[in-house]
Amino acid sequence: xxxxxxxxxxxxxxxxxxxxxxxxxxxxxxxxxxxxxxxxxxxxxxxxxxxxxxxxxxxxxxxxxxxxxxxxxxxxxxxxxxxxxxxxxxxxxxxxxxxxxxxxxxxxxxxxxxxxxxxxxxxxxxxxxxxxxxxxxxxxxxxxxxxxxxxxxxxxxxxxxxxxxxxxxxxxxxxxxxxxxxxxxxxxxxxxxxxxxxxxxxxxxxxxxxxxxxxxxxxxxxxxxxxxxxxxxxxxxxxxxxxxxxxxxxxxxxxxxxxxxxxxxxxxxxxxxxxxxx
Amino acid sequence: xxxxxxxxxxxxxxxxxxxxxxxxxxxxxxxxxxxxxxxxxxxxxxxxxxxxxxxxxxxxxxxxxxxxxxxxxxxxxxxxxxxxxxxxxxxxxxxxxxxxxxxxxxxxxxxxxxxxxxxxxxxxxxxxxxxxxxxxxxxxxxxxxxxxxxxxxxxxxxxxxxxxxxxxxxxxxxxxxxxxxxxxxxxxxxxxxxxxxxxxxxxxxxxxxxxxxxxxxxxxxxxxxxxxxxxxxxxxxxxxxxxxxxxxxxxxxxxxxxxxxxxxxxx
Numbered sequence: 349x350x351x352x353x354x355x356x357x358x359x360x361x362x363x364x365x366x367x368x369x370x371x372x373x374x375x376x377x378x379x380x381x382x383x384x385x386x387x388x389x390x391x392x393x394x395x396x397x398x399x400x401x402x403x404x405x406x407x408x409x410x411x412x413x414x415x416x417x418x419x420x421x422x423x424x425x426x427x428x429x430x431x432x433x434x435x436x437x438x439x440x441x442x443x444x445x446x447x448x449x450x451x452x453x454x455x456x457x458x459x460x461x462x463x464x465x466x467x468x469x470x471x472x473x474x475x476x477x478x479x480x481x482x483x484x485x486x487x488x489x490x491x492x493x494x495x496x497x498x499x500x501x502x503x504x505x506x507x508x509x510x511x512x513x514x515x516x517x518x519x520x521x522x523x524x525x526x527x528x529x530x531x532x533x534x535x536x537x538x539x540x541x542x543x544x545x546x547x548x549x550x551x552x553x554x555x556x557x558x559x560x561x562x563x564x565x566x567x568x569x570x571x572x573x574x575x576x577x578x579x580x581x582x583x584x585x586x587x588x589x590x591x592x593x594x595x596x597x598x599x600x601x602x603x604x605x606x607x608x609x610x611x612x613x614x615x616x617x618x619x620x621x622x623x624x625x626x
Numbered sequence: 627x628x629x630x631x632x633x634x635x636x637x638x639x640x641x642x643x644x645x646x647x648x649x650x651x652x653x654x655x656x657x658x659x660x661x662x663x664x665x666x667x668x669x670x671x672x673x674x675x676x677x678x679x680x681x682x683x684x685x686x687x688x689x690x691x692x693x694x695x696x697x698x699x700x701x702x703x704x705x706x707x708x709x710x711x712x713x714x715x716x717x718x719x720x721x722x723x724x725x726x727x728x729x730x731x732x733x734x735x736x737x738x739x740x741x742x743x744x745x746x747x748x749x750x751x752x753x754x755x756x757x758x759x760x761x762x763x764x765x766x767x768x769x770x771x772x773x774x775x776x777x778x779x780x781x782x783x784x785x786x787x788x789x790x791x792x793x794x795x796x797x798x799x800x801x802x803x804x805x806x807x808x809x810x811x812x813x814x815x816x817x818x819x820x821x822x823x824x825x826x827x828x829x830x831x832x833x834x835x836x837x838x839x840x841x842x843x844x845x846x847x848x849x850x851x852x853x854x855x856x857x858x859x860x861x862x863x864x865x866x867x868x869x870x871x872x873x874x875x876x877x878x879x880x881x882x883x884x885x886x887x888x889x890x891x892x893x
Contacts (some may be wrong), residue, residue, distance in 0.1 A: 459857070462861075
């Protein structure tokens with residue numbers, strides 16, 4: 349059977365060239381001076397220093413994190429009840445609902461975000477609807493509301509699916525046991541169902557928070573040209589300004605923040621799991 | 627009490643579906659709009675469909691999207707399958723190494739993977755275009771293919787291969803006649819994931835393409851600055867194709883089951 353081992357060699361070579369080398373390039377550029385050839389590195393921390401000391405960039409990073417946190421919170425608060433209701437349904441209805449929720453995600457994200465651009469316009473569908481009730485027109489496009497809406501729309505299916513999976517896996521007899529032992533439905537939910545669905549919430553959070561922090565086409569399309577998140581700065585550095593060194597440093601900072609937040613979320617998961625055991 | 631809560635559940639579900647399908651309905655309705663407006667529907671027409679088919683950049687984008695998705699799916703499925711099988715027989719250290727490296731494009735934000743490839747291609751002075759975009763797609767598709775095949779390989783009985791070899795099969799025969807048929811569901815779902823990932827990709831394509839080679843996502847992004855209802859027409863066709871494909875994927879197994887049940891004599 350050892351003869352099969354050699355089947356991995358081409359791929360090991362491939363990932364060294366196509367994944368590891370490009371990732372190392374980010375690190376290399378982040379720590380070197382701009383305008384130099386790659387072969388004459390001059391190491392520096394200036395790129396990081398520039399990002400951290402510049403109040404404009406700091407504000408952008410702060411806003412990106414805030415938007416991502418708000419998006420994630422809304423996805424949990426809306427996604428949980430939806431997933432819960434679906435999990436309570438019969439087997440057939442359950443499958444149909446999950447299919448109905450998955451289907452829109454198969455349509456290109458750009459296209460769906462583009463559609464929201466039209467819906468949220470001042471003369472758009474939503475404002476005409478509000479007009480019927482004598483409200484508005486309310487400016488929605490090019491606001492944080494539009495950006496958050498676009499993010500929630502695009503990412504909440506991941507949350508619903510993750511929570512649903514953990515709820516569907518749950519042993520239903522546990523609820524009967526809780527009931528027999530005198531727990532009311534609210535207690536049963538808080539003490540049994542909710543703790544058991546924490547892993548689903550956690551993986552949902554990572555699946556929403558990560559793309560929300562780094563997204564750059566949602567702010568561009570729904571927030572307008574003036575609305576800048578950290579992804580937009582990276583795009584500008586690489587495609588307009590051409591400052592790869594600074595762009596790499598920003599990407600590294602973003603990747604580090606994401607890794608740190610994932611690590612912290614997992615820690616919450618572990619402590620929640622151990623609490624459940626007590 | 628029970629009735630009331632189920633009514634509330636129904637309302638929540640209806641609102642959820644309305645939220646999810648509103649943009650999609652919107653695209654379809656406005657693709658038939660008579661005027662350029664994205665907010666007022668002034669009458670039915672097919673002019674944006676005509677415009678779309680007459681627009682060479684749009685047709686090219688569709689062609690490039692399909693070419694890249696088909697090639698990336700085929701290559702990443704084959705390479706991913708071969709590697710996953712080889713890996714299941716490799717030492718634990720090698721398995722861990724490959725898994726960790728595979729995690730990089732999966733766990734990192736797309737934009738980070740995208741700029742790493744942009745710099746990589748530029749440093750090597752490779753002309754960016756269809757080739758670089760295809761390489762990038764293969765790179766991010768393989769880990770997903772492997773992720774869907776590896777669990778199937780883990781649950782495979784290792785004695786199966788020994789049995790095949792003892793019965794005189796060459797290693798190649800054992801591979802193609804024993805292992806591959808056993809893990810076929812994993813290979814198929816891996817290929818499906820790869821195809822949709824490639825077909826819908828925007829961020830990585832946007833940073834790794836060049837020389838006027840666009841896919842549908844890049845086209846929507848660059849065209850979104852000015853109003854262009856042909857995008858709605860194109861999207862409507864894509865939505866139709868996806869719905870059809872999903873319908874077929876979900877209905878065919880049911881039909882096949884019924885058909886085979888009908889043809890099998892009752893025991």
